[in-house]
Structures are given as C-alpha cells and as structure tokens.
Amino acid sequence: MTSKASHGVIRCHDRVTQAALVLGAMTAVFSPLFAIAMFRSPRLSRRHLLATAPGALALGLSACGGGSDSAGKAQIRVLNLSSDVASLDIDLDAATWVTGATTAQLTDYKEVDPDSYDFSLRRSGSTIALASGERTLTKDAHYTLVVWGRETALTFVTLTEDEDPDDVDSGKARIRVYNASADSGALDLYLTSTAVDLQDTTAAQSAVASGLLSGYRDMSAGSYRLRVTGYGDASDLRLDVGTIALTAKTFTTLILTGTSSGVLVNGYALTQQGNVTPMATGKSRVRVVASADGRGAVGVTWAGQPLAAALSSPTVGPYSSVDAGTQTMNVLVNGQVVSSAQRTLAVGVDYTLMVWGSGAVSLIADDNRLPTNSARVKLRLIHGSAGTEPLTMAVDYSVTASGVVQGAASAFSTLNASSSVRLDVSTSADQVYTDDDVTLTAQGVYTAFVLGGRSTPTGLLRKDR
Structure with missing residues (x-):
C-alpha cells in the first residue's frame, strides 16, 4: 500500500517532469522573444522574468515545498516622520505594499526580492502620489524607509541597517545623524555630560546639511545629554534632550526633523534593526514687539523668565527660546502690569508677542x-x-x-x-x-x-x- 506522502511525492515528481518537458519545448520557441524583450526593456528584472515560461519551472518546484525561507531576501520597514501626513500608503511597482503607516510608528519588516523598485507614497486612502522614486534593495540586507517633509514637498530615504557589531571596540557604540529637515540648515550634534558648556567642547557630528547622512562616530557607551545647534554656533540651540543612552556595540541613527518654527528640531533615535525613540524639543520661541502708545517701554516675563525689559516702542525684539506649555505671562508698559494671564505656547512653534496701543496684547503664531x-x-x-x-x-x-x-x-x-x-x-x-x-x-x-x-x-x- 502506498502512503499519502508517497502519492504526493509521485504526483509532484510527475508534475515537475511534465513541466520540464513542456518548458523545454516552450524555451525553444520563446527564447528569441525573451531576448527581444530584454533589449526593448532593459529594466525588465528577474522578478518579472520569474513569471515567464522559463521561470515557471522554479515556481513549480517551490510549490512542491521549496523557497519558503527568507534567505536572499531584502527586509524593509517604514518610519513616517512627515510633519503633516499622519498616515501613509505606499505602493511598490504600482501595487499596494504598505497601508496606514502612521506618524513616528515603525512598521514591521517586510520581505521583498532583491531588485530595483518604484516606490510611490500616498496619503492613506488617496490615489494621488505625493512622492515617488526608484530604490535598489539588495539580498540579505535590512532597510528603514524614512519619510519626511511637508505634504507639498515630501521625500524619503532608505537607511541601511547591516553594520557588524564585531567592528565596534568593546565598550563603544556608534552614532550617526540624518538631517530630515528642509528648513533648519546645517546642524551640529553635541553629546556631553549634563553640565558641560557647549562653548567649552566640540561637536560629535558637525555641519550635517539638510537631506544628508553623516558617517558613524564612535562614542563610549553610556548616557549623554544630547544637544543640537545651528552649524558653527553653539549658542543657537535647536534641541536639548536630557538623556540619550548608547549601548555598547550598537548602532544609532539620530534623525532630526523640522517643526513649524523652521528653526527648532525634533529628534528620533533609531536603533539598527531595533526600536525608535522620539525626542521632542519641548521648546517654543517667542519675540516681543513693542508698539505701545507714547513710545511706551514694554517688559514681558514667561514663567518668571524675562523676554523683554523696557523695550522701547516701536521695536521688534529677537526670538528667545522658552519652555513650551501653559504658564503665566506678565506684560508691563512703563513698569505697570497691563496683563497677567495664563497663556499656552505649543511645542516647536514660534510666536510674536505684540504689545500695542494702551496695553493690548496679541500672541501670533509664526510659520x-x-x-x-x-x-x-x-x-x-x-x-x-x-x-x-x-x-x-x-x-x-x-x-x-x-x-x-x-x-x-x-x-x-x-x-x-x-x-x-x-x-x-x-x-x-x-x-x-x-x-x-x-x-x-x-x-x-x-x-x-x-x-x-x-x-x-x-x-x-x-x-x-
């Protein structure tokens, strides 16, 4: 008596034998056509040819139990850091690949054949492409596709994630910076102990321009205060994070994204093949505009922090960085309090605080x-x-x-x-x-x-x- 398994092997063997005979005849007929197709379409790839007659034998074999593992595949996931597209759908070669990639949330890795692909990014549920482009993915490689920018100028990059921990010295970690802000200009990164004055130290990464990825920098494993400034100006603070932990023999990519301020930035620490940790700025910027009657002198404090002291009207003051949130704002004209009220400054937003007339106050958000x-x-x-x-x-x-x-x-x-x-x-x-x-x-x-x-x-x- 023959077992079901034996019957299965025999039937599979018969199918493969029949397929081989048929394909032998088809190859003689179609090989010239394949050559013409490749000549006319150089971008025709092996995943396209897999669907043709010569590729059918491989498919027949995999149907008998082969090709089930991920060896030789590329692994790719998505991190949506767009400032105003809360959910993204992504197409690969015009076929839906990822749906609902939400802000600051990593998707799971997806396996794809190593090849060149046309990526197209859409707002979830929409058919209109916001960004598109070709990317090449290689076998056995890992990638994070990072989407950033505004809806009207969306862009994306594929970051590789296959550095070898054995290349890192004991007790060391590596960190690099990707500047995903179109507005901030070139940036410097400082990793220091808590109390260090930036004027007394040097940047760990310097002059990272918009859309550029720095090389890795070796750092001793441990916890650091992370600060980002404008290039070459340690007083131009854009991001200040109390603690970032760098674990020995790990690789971290610090992704910096813009805010509506255009100056302040947010950070996202992406661990190679690991998690992402958001690092929001926590700051706002405010400038005081004095426009009080009779050349009135304007003073302003925010949560006790002076923003202006006797600013003569008419004057436009400079921006100051302050803690965002809801706090008491006191406004004085000629030394007399004209307003003392709870006001809210949103994270990552610039404001113009204008004191005008006999003591009216306007708080205006600046894009x-x-x-x-x-x-x-x-x-x-x-x-x-x-x-x-x-x-x-x-x-x-x-x-x-x-x-x-x-x-x-x-x-x-x-x-x-x-x-x-x-x-x-x-x-x-x-x-x-x-x-x-x-x-x-x-x-x-x-x-x-x-x-x-x-x-x-x-x-x-x-x-x-």
Whole structure:
C-alpha cells in the first residue's frame, strides 16, 4: 500500500517532469522573444522574468515545498516622520505594499526580492502620489524607509541597517545623524555630560546639511545629554534632550526633523534593526514687539523668565527660546502690569508677542518654515498701530494682503525673489509705509510691521529667516 506522502511525492515528481518537458519545448520557441524583450526593456528584472515560461519551472518546484525561507531576501520597514501626513500608503511597482503607516510608528519588516523598485507614497486612502522614486534593495540586507517633509514637498530615504557589531571596540557604540529637515540648515550634534558648556567642547557630528547622512562616530557607551545647534554656533540651540543612552556595540541613527518654527528640531533615535525613540524639543520661541502708545517701554516675563525689559516702542525684539506649555505671562508698559494671564505656547512653534496701543496684547503664531521653492520668498503683514484703519499691502503694485486689522497678521504670500521691489502699505485713505527699493532674498521669510508708539505709524521690514 502506498502512503499519502508517497502519492504526493509521485504526483509532484510527475508534475515537475511534465513541466520540464513542456518548458523545454516552450524555451525553444520563446527564447528569441525573451531576448527581444530584454533589449526593448532593459529594466525588465528577474522578478518579472520569474513569471515567464522559463521561470515557471522554479515556481513549480517551490510549490512542491521549496523557497519558503527568507534567505536572499531584502527586509524593509517604514518610519513616517512627515510633519503633516499622519498616515501613509505606499505602493511598490504600482501595487499596494504598505497601508496606514502612521506618524513616528515603525512598521514591521517586510520581505521583498532583491531588485530595483518604484516606490510611490500616498496619503492613506488617496490615489494621488505625493512622492515617488526608484530604490535598489539588495539580498540579505535590512532597510528603514524614512519619510519626511511637508505634504507639498515630501521625500524619503532608505537607511541601511547591516553594520557588524564585531567592528565596534568593546565598550563603544556608534552614532550617526540624518538631517530630515528642509528648513533648519546645517546642524551640529553635541553629546556631553549634563553640565558641560557647549562653548567649552566640540561637536560629535558637525555641519550635517539638510537631506544628508553623516558617517558613524564612535562614542563610549553610556548616557549623554544630547544637544543640537545651528552649524558653527553653539549658542543657537535647536534641541536639548536630557538623556540619550548608547549601548555598547550598537548602532544609532539620530534623525532630526523640522517643526513649524523652521528653526527648532525634533529628534528620533533609531536603533539598527531595533526600536525608535522620539525626542521632542519641548521648546517654543517667542519675540516681543513693542508698539505701545507714547513710545511706551514694554517688559514681558514667561514663567518668571524675562523676554523683554523696557523695550522701547516701536521695536521688534529677537526670538528667545522658552519652555513650551501653559504658564503665566506678565506684560508691563512703563513698569505697570497691563496683563497677567495664563497663556499656552505649543511645542516647536514660534510666536510674536505684540504689545500695542494702551496695553493690548496679541500672541501670533509664526510659520517660519522656508518656502518649498528655492527661488521664492514668504512675506506677510502685521498691524500694530492703534487707531489705524485695516491695512492693505502691495508688492510692485500687486496686492498681497488686505483687510488686516489692529493686533492681527495676514497670511503669508509666496513671491518671487527680487533684488529690487516696491513695497506699499496703506489704509483705504492714506499711504502708511512705502519702500521703493526692497531686496527679497530667495528662501527668505519676511514680516512687514506697521507699529505705533510715535505720532504717526512706523513701518518696519524684518527678515525672520
């Protein structure tokens, strides 16, 4: 009596024998056609050929129990760090591959054949591609596909994750930096003990430009205070994290992403073939604009931290970094408290705090991210002149903002950069501010202010980035 297993082996053997006979005949017919197809489509890959007649034998064999392990495959996972696409679907060669990749959450690894693939990224549920491109994946390799940027300028990179721990000295760990911020400029990374003054030390990684990946740096295993600054300026603090732990013989990629500030950054510590640890900034930036009547002197504190002391009107002060959250903000004009209230500053956001008129206070969120087009600029208008009608702004006689009331800001307009434009701000009846020779530098972010404090409104143009 023959067992079921024996019957299975015999049937499998028969199928393979029959397939081999058929394929032998088909190969003689189709081999010239395969050659023509390869000539006409050089990108035709072996995974495409696998579906053709000569590939059918291999499929027949795998159906008999072979090809079930992952040897020779590429392993890839996704980390969505987009600033405004909360969930992504990703296609591979026009076929849905990943659905619902949510912000700051690593997907599981997926196996794919080693080859070149066309990736296409979509907002979940949408059919519109936000970014696309070809990437080559090699056998037995691990990758994390990191998606970053804004929806209007989404991009992605495949980070390799196959460094050998045996290459690292005992008691050492390795760390590298990927700058996934289009707005922050080049960045420096410092890893120090808690109390070290950055002016007294050197960066662990330096001048990491947007979209670039640094090499690995060996560090002694242990815990560090992590700080990120603008390139070459240790006082220009962008991120400050109390503790990052580097484990011996591990590899960490610190991914830095932008915020709506355009200056502050968030961090994500990605362990090779391991987890990701978010490291949010925890900071906001605030500048004080003094626009009080009678050249009033403006003072401001946030949770006891001075932001301005006797700032004479009209003046636009510099940005200061503060702890985000809900705290008491005290506002004084000529030494007298005109406002003491709980206010909320969101993490990673820039603000203009304008004190105008007899003591009115406006807290305005600033989007200081750079234009996505490298030949463009951003420009808006802020109205801080008490007793002045709503304002209209025009650039080279073309209106860019209108109906801007006291204490408010217009939306940003995106304009072509220029070495000489005319800027006009007016009410319905009067010209308030004119400059007929303004330079708007590409990738700049500008605010035109109309402020009080004098007998007539004062116009000021400031380059915020």
